[in-house]
Amino acid sequence: MSAQPASTFVEDRVSPLWHTVPWLLGIAFYFMAAGYLSLGTNILVYILLTLSLDLALGYAGIITLGHAAFFGFGAYAAGLFALHVYPEPVTGLVVATALTAVFAMLTGMLILHTQGVTLLMLTLAISILLAEWANRAHSVTGGDDGLQISMGPVLGQFRFDLWGNTAYLYSLAVLFIWFLVAWSVVHSPFGRSLDGIRQSPGRMRAIGTPVWWRLVAIYALSGAMAGTAGALSAQTTRFVGLNTLHVLISGIAVVMLVLGGTKRLYGAFIGAAIYVVVQDVAAKINPFYWMFVIGGLLMATVMFLEGGLMEVLDIARRRFRQLFARAKP
Amino acid sequence: MNGAATSALRVRGLCKNFGALAVAQSIDLDLAPGARMGLIGPNGAGKTTLINLLTGMLRPDAGSIELNGEAIGRMKPEDRVKRGLARTHQINTLLNETNVRDNVAIAIAEREKIAWRTLRFRPQWRDCLDEADERLREIGIAEVADRRVSELPYGRQRLLEIAIALALKPRVLLLDEPAAGVPSAESHIIHDVLERLPADIAILIIEHDMDVVFRFAREITVLVQGSILTQGEPAKIAADPEVRAVYLGRSVV
Numbered sequence: 001m002s003a004q005p006a007s008t009f010v011e012d013r014v015s016p017l018w019h020t021v022p023w024l025l026g027i028a029f030y031f032m033a034a035g036y037l038s039l040g041t042n043i044l045v046y047i048l049l050t051l052s053l054d055l056a057l058g059y060a061g062i063i064t065l066g067h068a069a070f071f072g073f074g075a076y077a078a079g080l081f082a083l084h085v086y087p088e089p090v091t092g093l094v095v096a097t098a099l100t101a102v103f104a105m106l107t108g109m110l111i112l113h114t115q116g117v118t119l120l121m122l123t124l125a126i127s128i129l130l131a132e133w134a135n136r137a138h139s140v141t142g143g144d145d146g147l148q149i150s151m152g153p154v155l156g157q158f159r160f161d162l163w164g165n166t167a168y169l170y171s172l173a174v175l176f177i178w179f180l181v182a183w184s185v186v187h188s189p190f191g192r193s194l195d196g197i198r199q200s201p202g203r204m205r206a207i208g209t210p211v212w213w214r215l216v217a218i219y220a221l222s223g224a225m226a227g228t229a230g231a232l233s234a235q236t237t238r239f240v241g242l243n244t245l246h247v248l249i250s251g252i253a254v255v256m257l258v259l260g261g262t263k264r265l266y267g268a269f270i271g272a273a274i275y276v277v278v279q280d281v282a283a284k285i286n287p288f289y290w291m292f293v294i295g296g297l298l299m300a301t302v303m304f305l306e307g308g309l310m311e312v313l314d315i316a317r318r319r320f321r322q323l324f325a326r327a328k329p
Numbered sequence: 330m331n332g333a334a335t336s337a338l339r340v341r342g343l344c345k346n347f348g349a350l351a352v353a354q355s356i357d358l359d360l361a362p363g364a365r366m367g368l369i370g371p372n373g374a375g376k377t378t379l380i381n382l383l384t385g386m387l388r389p390d391a392g393s394i395e396l397n398g399e400a401i402g403r404m405k406p407e408d409r410v411k412r413g414l415a416r417t418h419q420i421n422t423l424l425n426e427t428n429v430r431d432n433v434a435i436a437i438a439e440r441e442k443i444a445w446r447t448l449r450f451r452p453q454w455r456d457c458l459d460e461a462d463e464r465l466r467e468i469g470i471a472e473v474a475d476r477r478v479s480e481l482p483y484g485r486q487r488l489l490e491i492a493i494a495l496a497l498k499p500r501v502l503l504l505d506e507p508a509a510g511v512p513s514a515e516s517h518i519i520h521d522v523l524e525r526l527p528a529d530i531a532i533l534i535i536e537h538d539m540d541v542v543f544r545f546a547r548e549i550t551v552l553v554q555g556s557i558l559t560q561g562e563p564a565k566i567a568a569d570p571e572v573r574a575v576y577l578g579r580s581v582v
Contacts, residue, residue: 208410
């Protein structure tokens, strides 16, 4: 018997050194892409949103088109908190995250006994209801005009500057913390039980798993993470608008996730980065047809790469290892 | 109560109707610790329905279920499992994308109540994996521990169903046609495993293969149209003319 049983996770068969690559890239971007830091921050926000969707949709199999509700809820919570209570970003972020977690838990408790298309429609309905409420509640949300907010310095030390330096590093740090949480969750016994629930709720009930509670828990965690993404977006752009609650946000997150690869965590990184960069580049070439490029990429990915673009990296890594093995005598 | 304490599973007056169709009519059942009871009956007699009522997948209209003297009739399925009631499924219900070892380890994690853990979990999870290996060795499928369930031959998947149920350390085990779908050339493997099940577990087995039932069970309950026709030792059941009539003259042994 081998002492180290093969793991279900691809990542566990990979050298831990690979983990440094995305984060080193993230730091390198800060030093090398000075004019593009607001674009970079935008990518980081979308990575966080997509990562949150991976927990719910990818790992736990919760079919949802309602993550815009959590993104927008977090954005408005952070905006309103900064306007009316306290302008320090980290405090606002924690408060917005906690509130979104409660909101996600309550809505999850309402809808997570359903499955499939019913669940999909319910997530959509909640997100549309919230968006319509925000549209009508002009005195609170500013309605169509949105909210202009001014933020204090991060931890009382670092001001948000004109070039987006602080915003970028702040977002990168927040993403890193959430990534550690997500990593721990999906590799834990709790994460394994979610993976089981996605595959067969009946099997999990037969071994004594409280399926509904597990789903509510991961939905709340995922919602909290999406809420953080929304709060980051509000704080770093100093603006919250109705677009944060738009169903389109949910759709974009799903596209990013499928593009990058579900159940991989880093898939969110690749998917969100490619989406935002392609959108930026293609829109400069032709502002009307950039969606064609995204659509084409998505079709190619779904048809040829079951595991999303992460699979390209897997293939590259295997080739690399073969070459390396042959080079050795 | 003394009588209840000696029963591992005690069912009284269990009733369930699907509309006008009575699928369980005041069923009484007693399983002592270590019991080996066979549940037989023609198709549609309500055998699987009875298992679903016992596990809580269906809600009974009336009647009581006691597990080791504790009323479990109103509990959720997962709470019944935690109190020692395990089952296998007639049709494999496994985590097909997961490897065999993890299928068992996930059940052990659930039994050990560590399945909520997201922090400081590595040593406990390691223990679950080690125990899973042991369970797989006991049942004779240790060599496929690293394989995905979907790559496994059907017979091995049937064994895995049993291994998972045993990993829950049940006091009462419900086996729903453990040899269903297994080619007869391989079914002796299932029988061997059934013979070696821990003696202290009370077992209720549904099986169409009369050879298996009459070899394995020490008492047999015959279910017809949702009610119990007769109960008794295998020899008595085999000789019962009413039972023979139910099976349309087919030779029972």
